[in-house]
Amino acid sequence: MAKLKEVSAEEEEESLGIKTNQLFGDWKIVKKLDEAESSKSIGGAAIKLEIAVLELLNKNNSKMYVPQLFRARRRKKFHYMVVTLLGENLRSLRTDSKTGRISAETWSRLAIQCLYGIKLVHEIGYIHRDIKPPNFVMGHRSDVNRVRVVHVLDFGMARHFARFDGNKWIVRKARPSCDFRGTYRYCSPMCMRDVNNRERMISGH
Template sequence: MNKIFQDKLFEDFRTKCGKVCLGRYVLVRKIGSGSFGDVYLSRDTKTDLPCAVKVERKSLKYEETLSKEHQMYLRLNNQVGFARVYDFGEEEGFRWISLELLGSSLYDLRKRCRNCLSLKTVLMLADQLLARIESFHQEGFIHRDIKPANMMMGLWGRSALRLYLADLGLATPYIDLATGVHIDFKPSGLAGTMTYCSINAMKHFSQSRRDDLESIGYNLICMAQGKLPWENHDNGSSPKAVRKILALKQSITAEELCKDLPKCFLDYMVYAKGLEFNEQPDYAMLRRLFRAEFRDAGFEYDFHYDWIARSRCDKIVKSKKYLGRRRS
């Protein structure tokens, strides 16, 4: 299809807010952008419930991105901490997928908390994030773009206290899904966000489970400290920025990176960076690291995050009326 015609179709789609499109959805407003498309707050006219509709332009370069993402969501549809998928379709010039509507991202929630979260909140998030990535890896995929903008809280009832892992646009299998054979370590294109991706990813090598874990470590340290040492140099994905960030990541030791943080953060980073390319991570052990610190600090696992007022949190926890009850 002619690219100019494609662009016009996609632009026409963006002007349809407030109108029924795709046969059943009313687009309310744009709420985000992913690697390959836009996300709209929408209303499903068949159920009269809100949802999120993600739309991508068809192109030869990214021909199967959203359809692959749809297949991953289908595999994860009974997993805690992943949005339910409702529908998928194609129109002339674009593809779309409708998903369970989630709440705020950790990127936005951190900004409410002046970019630095309390140790209690970080430890509760660490426990859930490791559970999410274990579930995802068990399905044979790696995420490759773990960052605060792709970690979201639920929206309804008790799900508002639950962490979700979102935006699977850059996810890819780390095993042959038919044979179960692990992929080979070889040169690859750069995928991920410079601030949080692993050192090997920045060196343009293929990623595996260890790279997701290293990325999670950077995220947790950033949440606890408010900033990573190389964030001032994160200027998009220019070659100069990539070289500068890579040099800093390689030169800063784990001890320096985790300075003033509990030892569990250092132990986590040492373990994640020490994994072999095709090695099975010990997720349970990693969760125990953070849970032990949580227990030793005398915290109560009450889901009272920094951004939630105590009275509201208690009300949600005690409520019996909430959506998504089967996904506790």
């Protein structure tokens, strides 16, 4: 890997116009992800939460089932972060397969890894709130250590529900009411009436 070179904020802002496969200092632009939801700067609210959760997960030695966060910066016009390059998500793997199906045995092995990834998120006091196949991604085919590992990602809607204080967990007080968070297709049917811990368990949140 090339030695990283510090660059100015102006250079980074100019990099927004760089195309895939072009070089920027010692970095190569491999892929431009979809722009996150807008705030005062591009991706302001969602990416800050994403960074906070990834930092906690990485600090908690959760390195194999979540992306590693290598760099995160805030600029006047945008936020950005550099994370582990990963492969296809579970939804794409199914739809792109020759038969459009994956065996029950394979799904079982994948599900165990998915549940473990969710467990790691819960262990730092967060709930994901948007569990669905596109948010579980296999390691990149060029990465022999991660290629068979499922990674959970996209923490832009996560919520901090508890904190660990010494030797016990202190649960955050529930709000009287809140708007729906998540993807309708993958949520518990009971969420339309009320959202509580039982419904979160059913939907896998």
